[in-house]
Amino acid sequence: MDHDMLVRVAAFKWLGEQVQIQGEVLTRELLRQGFEFQGTRVPLISPQGIFKPRIMDFPLSITTSPNSPYDDVLSPSGFLGYRYRGIDPSHRDNVGLRQVFEQGRPIIYLKGIVPGRYLAIWPTYIVGDDPQRLTFEVALDDVSPMYIAQPAHMVADDADTRRRYLTTQVRQRMHQTAFRERVIEAYQSQCAFCQLRHRELLDAAHIIPDSEDAGEPVVTNGLALCKLHHAAFDKLLLGLTPDYEIVVREDVLAEEDGPMLQHGLKELHHGRILLPNRHVDWPDRDALAWRYARFRDAA
Numbered sequence: 001m002d003h004d005m006l007v008r009v010a011a012f013k014w015l016g017e018q019v020q021i022q023g024e025v026l027t028r029e030l031l032r033q034g035f036e037f038q039g040t041r042v043p044l045i046s047p048q049g050i051f052k053p054r055i056m057d058f059p060l061s062i063t064t065s066p067n068s069p070y071d072d073v074l075s076p077s078g079f080l081g082y083r084y085r086g087i088d089p090s091h092r093d094n095v096g097l098r099q100v101f102e103q104g105r106p107i108i109y110l111k112g113i114v115p116g117r118y119l120a121i122w123p124t125y126i127v128g129d130d131p132q133r134l135t136f137e138v139a140l141d142d143v144s145p146m147y148i149a150q151p152a153h154m155v156a157d158d159a160d161t162r163r164r165y166l167t168t169q170v171r172q173r174m175h176q177t178a179f180r181e182r183v184i185e186a187y188q189s190q191c192a193f194c195q196l197r198h199r200e201l202l203d204a205a206h207i208i209p210d211s212e213d214a215g216e217p218v219v220t221n222g223l224a225l226c227k228l229h230h231a232a233f234d235k236l237l238l239g240l241t242p243d244y245e246i247v248v249r250e251d252v253l254a255e256e257d258g259p260m261l262q263h264g265l266k267e268l269h270h271g272r273i274l275l276p277n278r279h280v281d282w283p284d285r286d287a288l289a290w291r292y293a294r295f296r297d298a299a
């Protein structure tokens with residue numbers, strides 16, 4: 001393994017550890033700080049999209065910004081597109097990424113989810129270069145947080161189908177993560193039902209489930225809920241009217257048990273939810289009506 005590859009592998013290992021500790025979405029600050037390799041600090045991100053740390057020979061990461069729909073489009077051959085830096089194919093960064101492609105070196109794909117927060121996907125491979133469209137083609141693998149370094153010679157034809165499939169899968173997962181982050185952000189990292197502020201205990205609940213056609217992963221079809229209230233909402237112990245009033249199912253109200261039932265569930269009855277700051281993020285009333293009808297049926 002050459003020096004560049006050793007640093008690369010160390011970067012993957014470090015990322016895996018961070019995901020274990022922080023969860024799968026990492027802050028820009030953490031990625032900017034990076035890790036230490038033999039006494040030298042190695043950042044993983046820079047303001048430019050294609051990033052090569054000083055102690056490496058080739059780019060280590062590519063970054064997309066949260067509001068860059070272009071980067072989410074699949075190419076005709078089924079991979080993600082990644083735009084060149086600028087319009088000069090021989091710009092240093094584009095040349096670097098082309099070398100990564102030719103040598104089959106794995107890189108890190110940093111998907112901006114909301115400002116300052118990224119989902120890291122690795123190992124990611126550049127599998128195509130289209131100077132006409134000023135675009136690289138990117139295959140996303142799905143082995144994080146465990147990492148497997150695949151040498152260049154494994155980039156064989158039969159691996160292509162697998163890669164296309166994985167890219168679709170990982171893209172799907174990125175959408176789910178983006179939904180979660182955007183919903184939790186909209187509710188300022190609080191449970192809409194009980195105001196609990198522990199981000200690591202919060203989920204983005206669908207109002208209309210994603211198994212339904214109308215169950216879109218958009219903020220207005222979501223609620224930030226703590227684990228308890230997410231489960232209670234999904235199991236129809238709790239309902240939410242289109243006027244944002246919480247209703248506890250009658251049989252639950254009638255139960256007698258300890259403080260968790262009392263404070264955690266029964267006391268929410270007739271309470272109002274915490275709403276996002278921005279009106280455009282408020283839960284969709286039609287979606288709530290649909291969901292509340294399900295709750296009435298269960299009650």
Ligand SMILES: [Zn+2]
Nearest residue numbers: 191194226229
């Ligand atoms: Zn809660």
